[in-house]
Amino acid sequence: MSRWEPNARGRLERAALELYSERGFEQTTVTEIAKRAGLTERTFFRHYADKREVLFAGSATLEELLVGALEGAPGSATPIAAVARALDAAAAAFEERRPHSQQRQKVISANAELRERELIKLASLSAALSAALRRRGVADPTASLAAEAGITVFKIGFERWIDESNQQSMSQIMRESFEQLKAVTAGN
Template sequence: MGRWEPNARGRLAKAALELYSERGFEQTTVAEIARRAGLTERTFFRHYADKREVLFAGSGQLQELFVRAVADAPESAAPIDAMAAGLDAVSETFADRRDFARARQAVIMANTELRERELIKLATMAAALTGALHGRGVTEPAASLTAEAGIAVFKVGFERWIVAAEEREMAEMMRESLAELKAVTAGR
């Protein structure tokens, strides 16, 4: 193997997801992932702490984007509309990644440990969004309720977006899910 391999991180992620889908998360080793990517285990560990991190590596950046978009929404925006701005921003990051998202979600749903990790990621994101809303002057319990509602909209919209027959863009699914939440809370 050469000293330098282009896009090693992407190749490792692709190889891992393929193997997780084919063999299962538990049955796949780091050595197999590295071999499939044409790299070494050492290279794997330069990019990921462990084989779970392949599935959760972008979580921090996603959270930062979501929080920044909520914080940067116009001052006049109601809390739920600031959350809508965050959902729109997050949706953009998933453009052209539907196949990856579908495969990733299937791997996560097939493993209890990974499902727990996904829930922790969402709870951490909700706490960060609550902080962003506090920074906008939103008090409790409105800040926590809005953040949790935003995460629920994200989760439902995402799950609808990855359905095999679905072809609409993620942003549309998020807006539709948010509209459904607003309708439910309005009693319609």
Template sequence: MGRWEPGADSRLREAAIELFLERGFEQTMVADIAERAGVTARTFFRHFADKREVIFQGAADLEEWSLAALEKAPATASALETVEVALDATARLLGGDHGFARKRQAIIESSAELRERELIKLNSLSARLEEALRRRGFGDLDASLAAATGIAVYRVAFERWAGAAEDGDLREVIRDTMIHLRALTAAE
């Protein structure tokens, strides 16, 4: 296929995911991905900065989506309730493709480099949520704790959801995880 044909980005993503699952992330080269997708390596780099971006493309958009939702939270919401609004929006955006999430999570878990990148992504989101909470008038401690707690809940919930055998609602898993956290802290 020529590089001008439509759908190269989705073919590249599909080829990369297949190869990462078959061979492993570290053993898969950009040339392998491009060949399987029927394009050149140069075309790959028009769509992705590197092979990690196949997994993490859209992280900046996800942050912006989450922050926009946080800004729409009721003014009377606590810091943690405000973060829950952002998490719910994130789940609406990510929760639609359980099959892809399972594959993506398996690839991330198989690579120390990708696990590190995932933690960096989550840390960045936490910092942005914290900053947004401060702008809404929450104090430093409340903003820090709420953002960090929200990211911890999200991470645990996402791993539970992605690891589940059957499709489920990511939003429900996040809500259930938050309820469990509240019960756990109330028992302390």
């Protein structure tokens, strides 16, 4: 095996998703993932702490994208409008990864430990958005409420978007979900 492996992370991610889908998360080993990717276990551990992290490695990038978009919202934007802007940026980034997202979510949904890890990721995203809103001068509990509402919209919108019968873009779904949230909070 060569010492340098081009796109090792991508190969490991694809191999892991394939194996998790074929055999299940619990039944798949790091050795099998590395072998399927044509790499070594050592290479796997250079990129990921454990086999769960293959599914969650993009969390930091997603958080940076959300926070960056929120921070780029006009100063006059309401807290929820700034959060909506952040989710719109995330939706655009996800759009080309729909098949990957569908496959990843099936693996996560089939495993309680992974579902728990997904909830922790969502809580972390909410905390990051809340902190970004506070840096913009939004006081609590408004910052926390706007961030939590936004992450709820993201979660529900994401679930709708990966549904096989869905034909809408993630951006369309996020905008619709925000409109539905507004209707709910307006008492309609």
